[in-house]
Amino acid sequence: MTDTAPRPTLEAVAARAGVSRATVSRVVNGGDGVREPLVERVRRAVEELGYVPNQAARSLVTRRHDAVAVVVAEPETRVFADPFFALQLRGISKELTAHDNQLVLLLTEGRDDHARVGRYLAGGHVDGALVFSLHLDDPLPELIQRAGVPTVFGGRPGWSDGTTDVVYVDSDNRGGAREAVRHLVGLGRTRVAHITGALDQTSAADRLDGYRDVMGDADPELVVRGDFTPAGGERAMRELLDRCPDVDAVFAANDLTASGALRVLRERGRRVPEDVAVIGFDDMLPVAEQTDPLLTTVRQDIEEMGRLMARLLLRDLDRRSGGATPAGVVLPTTLIRRASA
Amino acid sequence: MTDTAPRPTLEAVAARAGVSRATVSRVVNGGDGVREPLVERVRRAVEELGYVPNQAARSLVTRRHDAVAVVVAEPETRVFADPFFALQLRGISKELTAHDNQLVLLLTEGRDDHARVGRYLAGGHVDGALVFSLHLDDPLPELIQRAGVPTVFGGRPGWSDGTTDVVYVDSDNRGGAREAVRHLVGLGRTRVAHITGALDQTSAADRLDGYRDVMGDADPELVVRGDFTPAGGERAMRELLDRCPDVDAVFAANDLTASGALRVLRERGRRVPEDVAVIGFDDMLPVAEQTDPLLTTVRQDIEEMGRLMARLLLRDLDRRSGGATPAGVVLPTTLIRRASA
Numbered sequence: 172m173t174d175t176a177p178r179p180t181l182e183a184v185a186a187r188a189g190v191s192r193a194t195v196s197r198v199v200n201g202g203d204g205v206r207e208p209l210v211e212r213v214r215r216a217v218e219e220l221g222y223v224p225n226q227a228a229r230s231l232v233t234r235r236h237d238a239v240a241v242v243v244a245e246p247e248t249r250v251f252a253d254p255f256f257a258l259q260l261r262g263i264s265k266e267l268t269a270h271d272n273q274l275v276l277l278l279t280e281g282r283d284d285h286a287r288v289g290r291y292l293a294g295g296h297v298d299g300a301l302v303f304s305l306h307l308d309d310p311l312p313e314l315i316q317r318a319g320v321p322t323v324f325g326g327r328p329g330w331s332d333g334t335t336d337v338v339y340v341d342s343d344n345r346g347g348a349r350e351a352v353r354h355l356v357g358l359g360r361t362r363v364a365h366i367t368g369a370l371d372q373t374s375a376a377d378r379l380d381g382y383r384d385v386m387g388d389a390d391p392e393l394v395v396r397g398d399f400t401p402a403g404g405e406r407a408m409r410e411l412l413d414r415c416p417d418v419d420a421v422f423a424a425n426d427l428t429a430s431g432a433l434r435v436l437r438e439r440g441r442r443v444p445e446d447v448a449v450i451g452f453d454d455m456l457p458v459a460e461q462t463d464p465l466l467t468t469v470r471q472d473i474e475e476m477g478r479l480m481a482r483l484l485l486r487d488l489d490r491r492s493g494g495a496t497p498a499g500v501v502l503p504t505t506l507i508r509r510a511s512a
Numbered sequence: 513m514t515d516t517a518p519r520p521t522l523e524a525v526a527a528r529a530g531v532s533r534a535t536v537s538r539v540v541n542g543g544d545g546v547r548e549p550l551v552e553r554v555r556r557a558v559e560e561l562g563y564v565p566n567q568a569a570r571s572l573v574t575r576r577h578d579a580v581a582v583v584v585a586e587p588e589t590r591v592f593a594d595p596f597f598a599l600q601l602r603g604i605s606k607e608l609t610a611h612d613n614q615l616v617l618l619l620t621e622g623r624d625d626h627a628r629v630g631r632y633l634a635g636g637h638v639d640g641a642l643v644f645s646l647h648l649d650d651p652l653p654e655l656i657q658r659a660g661v662p663t664v665f666g667g668r669p670g671w672s673d674g675t676t677d678v679v680y681v682d683s684d685n686r687g688g689a690r691e692a693v694r695h696l697v698g699l700g701r702t703r704v705a706h707i708t709g710a711l712d713q714t715s716a717a718d719r720l721d722g723y724r725d726v727m728g729d730a731d732p733e734l735v736v737r738g739d740f741t742p743a744g745g746e747r748a749m750r751e752l753l754d755r756c757p758d759v760d761a762v763f764a765a766n767d768l769t770a771s772g773a774l775r776v777l778r779e780r781g782r783r784v785p786e787d788v789a790v791i792g793f794d795d796m797l798p799v800a801e802q803t804d805p806l807l808t809t810v811r812q813d814i815e816e817m818g819r820l821m822a823r824l825l826l827r828d829l830d831r832r833s834g835g836a837t838p839a840g841v842v843l844p845t846t847l848i849r850r851a852s853a
Contacts, residue, residue, distance in 0.1 A: 221658055238632055247605045247615075257592035260619070264588045268621045273632045274588075276617040278601070280609045291579055291614045296637040317562055 179220040187216035238273040239484060240297040240320075242288055244304045244311055247278040253399070253427065254455055255473060256304070259325060262477025263301060270485055272298075282309060289314030299484045301325065301477075307371040323484045325476060327373045338487070340479045340500045342471035344374050344452075347504030348381025351422050351450045351469050354506060356385060360420035360448055364393040366407040366432060368424035375399070378424050378452060393418065397428045404431025412439055419447055420512065426451040426458045426468055433462050433511070448512035454505075464510035471504045520561040528557035579614040580825060581638040581661075583629055585645045585652055588619040594740070594768065595796055596814060597645070600666060603818025604642060611826055613639075623650060630655025640825045642666065642818075648712040664825045666817060668714045679828070681820045681841045683812035685715050685793075688845030689722025692763050692791045692810050695847060697726060701761035701789055705734040707748040707773060709765035716740070719765050719793065734759065738769045745772025753780055760788055761853065767792040767799045767809055774803050774852070789853035795846075805851035812845045 185195045190209055197205050198213040205213075216222070241263060243250050250256045260276070267274045275297055277288050292300055292315060300315060303325025312330070315322050324339035355363045365382040368375030379394070386393075395411050397403040404423060408431065411418055423429035429451030433443060441447050443464055451459060454470035479500060526536045531550055538546050539554040546554075557563070582604060584591045591597045601617070608615045616638055618629050633641055633656060641656060644666025653671070656663050665680035696704045706723040709716030720735070727734075736752050738744040745764060749772065752759055764770035770792030774784060782788050784805055792800060795811035820841060 236632075236635065236637075237628075238637075247601065251592070251595075251598035251601070254592075260588065260592070264619055264621060268625060271628060273625075273628050274619040275632070276619055278605055278615045278617055280605060284609060284614075287578075287612060287614050291577075291616070294577065294637075296577075296579075296635075 179222045181222075183220055184213065184216045184222050187220060188212045235488075236273075236296065236298050237271060238275050238297045239267055239481070240275045240277055240292055240300040242277050242292075242300060242302045242311065244282075244285070244302065244306060244309055246281045249400075250278065254458065255425075255427075255453065258455065258473040259303060259477035259480075262474035262479075263481045264477075266478045266481035266485070272485065282306075285309065285311045285314060289318055292320050293318035298488050299323070301480045301484060303480075305329070305372070306369065321484065321487055323480045323487075325480055327377075329371075329373050338483055338500075340476050340483065340502070341374075342476065342502045343504050344377035345381040345384070347452060347469040347471065347506075348378040348422065349384050350504070350506045351452070352382050352385040354467075354508075355420040355422060355448055355450060355512060358420070358444075358448055358512065362393065362415060362418045363389065363420040363422065364395065364411050364415065364418045366395055366397040366404060366411070366421060366423045366428050368397060368399040368428070370396065372399075375424055382422055390415070397424055399425050399428060401427045401431035401434075404428035405435050406431075408432040408435035412436075412441075421447060421449045423449065423451050426453045426455045426462075426466060429466055429468070429511075430458055430462050433466075437463075444510065444512050450512045454507050459507075459509070462511065467509045467512040468507050469504050470507045472502060476502060520563045522563075524561055525554065525557045525563050528561060529553045576829075577614075577637065577639050578612060579616050579638045580608055580822070581616045581618055581633060581641040583618050583633075583641060583643045583652065585623075585626070585643065585647060585650055587622045590741075591619065595799065596766075596768075596794065599796065599814040600644060600818035600821075603815035603820075604822045605818075607819045607822035607826070613826065623647075626650065626652045626655060630659055633661050634659035639829050640664070642821045642825060644821075646670070646713065647710065662825065662828055664821045664828075666821050668718075670712075670714050670717075679824055679841075681817050681824065681843070682715075683817065683843045684845050685718035686722040686725070688793065688810040688812065688847075689719040689763065690725050691845070691847045692793070693723050693726040695808075695849075696761040696763060696789055696791060696853060699761070699785075699789055699853065703734065703756060703759045704730065704761040704763065705736065705752055705756065705759045707736055707738040707745060707752070707762060707764045707769050709738060709740045709769070711737065713740075716765055723763060731756070738765055738772075740766050740769060742768045742772035742775075745769035746776050747772075749773040749776035753777075753782075762788060762790045764790065764792050767794045767796045767803075767807060770807055770809070770852075771799055771803050774807075778804075785851065785853050791853045795848050800848075800850070803852065808850045808853040809848050810845050811848045813843060817843060 181192055181195050185192045194205055195213050198210050243256055264274050299321040301323055305328055307329045327339050327341045328337055363386055367379050370376055392414050395407040397407040421432055423432050429449055436443055436447055443449055451466050451468035454468045459466040459468050522533055522536050526533045535546055536554050539551050584597055605615050640662040642664055646669055648670045668680050668682045669678055704727055708720050711717055733755050736748040738748040762773055764773050770790055774790060777784055777788055784790055792807050792809035795809045800807040800809050
């Protein structure tokens with residue numbers, strides 16, 4: 172347990188410096204009104220004793236911890252299995268570190284733990300929170316609101332109408348999906364299917380909307396439900412081939428889903444792109460460059476989304492005095508053409 | 513920023529309940545000495561206003577946050593790239609969650625950020641810390657000691673003599689290495705090389721010691737430096753083949769290193785295990801089962817190490833009153849024989 176010798180107290184510093192507790196407290200908290208020779212004496216005593224001020228006490232005065240919580244509303248196993256989160260965290264980490272703020276990642280085993288996360292956020296341990304991968308029926312947003320901690324969301328929250336009091340960073344999911352499906356139609360494909368993401372997330376719902384914008388009157392059998400994972404992509408592709416053996420193109424809700432679909436297509440002897448063209452979403456390396464064939468996909472800048480979330484939050488913390496804050500920020504996407512479509 | 517309406521204050525609760533601030537404070541902090549009808553009134557006011565007690569204030573009374581920090585002394589990019597850390601975190605997360613403690617992962621861009629981590633640990637935001645992947649010249653242990661926060665280390669810290677005041681969980685690195693090298697010698701190999709891990713970590717130093725226990729008088733050219741990464745394994749294997757073209761066996765410091773070495777051996781047309789037998793360390797899935805050929809390796813139970821670290825810390829927090837705490841806990845390893853040696 173390292174050395175557990177008792178921590179030097181405020182009282183010990185006061186005794187060493189020959190001043191009152193209140194004076195030590197004022198010096199430690201950077202307050203004014205203490206004469207310079209006394210400040211010097213207190214500083215020396217702090218140094219000599221190796222006194223570390225209790226920040227729980229100090230934060231009652233300064234109200235700033237230079238720490239930001241990050242909450243990914245997924246079980247920790249998914250946080251580490253899906254490179255999407257690592258990329259978003261990379262952007263967040265770079266931005267917070269550049270401003271000497273500590274990244275505090277709150278991990279959970281699942282939704283049952285979100286009440287505990289809410290308690291930690293309410294506990295005055297961080298200045299704000301970055302929250303992503305929200306699902307529709309998640310109690311987290313309400314817990315965050317009650318905690319009263321400034322928050323920026325990654326991805327448009329389902330309840331937001333995009334105009335007020337919720338700040339989020341998102342990609343143009345609907346526009347990107349439209350571009351992907353138009354590309355498939357432009358290749359002359361007529362049985363264009365869509366494997367969705369987790370439909371309790373707005374990113375999945377928006378991509379489905381983009382598919383429907385282009386394929387409005389398509390056979391509803393061509394839409395199968397996935398969950399943004401490779402295993403979900405495999406399951407959905409099997410179901411699709413059983414239901415619609417004449418499918419000639421697939422727009423998958425993300426690259427991981429596409430990688431699962433490609434495996435099943437190969438297993439069933441369908442050539443890509445000759446028999447079935449496939450497009451993903453994310454352009455997540457190394458996934459999109461390790462598929463066989465290389466994956467045509469819709470690029471979104473995931474790391475930049477993380478960086479932007481952190482930047483918006485820090486800016487808000489700096490000018491909490493008031494004034495208008497931006498609502499949603501939506502980044503553009505780009506279609507990356509490789510071999511699969 | 514979610515709804516940033518002002519948080520209800522203690523004063524507002526007191527006014528609503530028609531009692532003093534002190535009474536509200538005592539009720540909220542679970543203190544005694546308040547008559548039941550008053551307690552009831554305060555509770556109702558808390559409920560009606562949606563008051564969330566400021567835990568920074570409350571923790572000054574209760575001194576427990578039910579939160580444990582985890583610090584991996586590596587840049588966040590490595591934390592997410594090396595599945596070793598995900599496995600250890602999985603064990604930690606399961607154990608902390610089972611005891612309703614929040615896992616607080618403090619991420620950094622590198623060693624320059626460790627002072628900030630030390631400040632967060634000293635700030636009274638967590639009850640204890642789990643720290644792993646320490647390097648010899650890292651200032652973190654001293655910062656932790658000054659923070660006075662109970663800590664369990666993953667891997668024996670370099671300064672520990674294994675007897676006092678430092679609690680750690682480790683695997684029998686030296687014994688496991690001996691078993692691996694003996695297996696190679698038992699196969700009749702005479703030019704057995706070792707690609708080390710990062711030698712500023714005790715796990716790497718102990719495995720090198722285990723190699724030397726068996727190969728004491730071997731050609732020193734057969735020991736090349738790696739860093740526990742696949743890229744380091746590739747570099748080292750190239751150097752080794754240039755220096756000792758007659759090498760017929762390699763004990764790699766971990767599976768990732770072995771996977772890099774295997775790639776170079778294939779590239780240079782050496783057959784494994786016919787020309788060069790290879791053994792790794794960790795038995796980390798999926799790495800060890802995705803190499804070609806499948807990797808013979810020394811298994812350590814990484815997830816169990818994480819679980820045990822968390823268990824030791826929680827037990828210590830529960831009985832901080834004193835009494836002997838264990839020092840080092842060392843888990844056994846097992847040689848797993850597959851195709852590569």
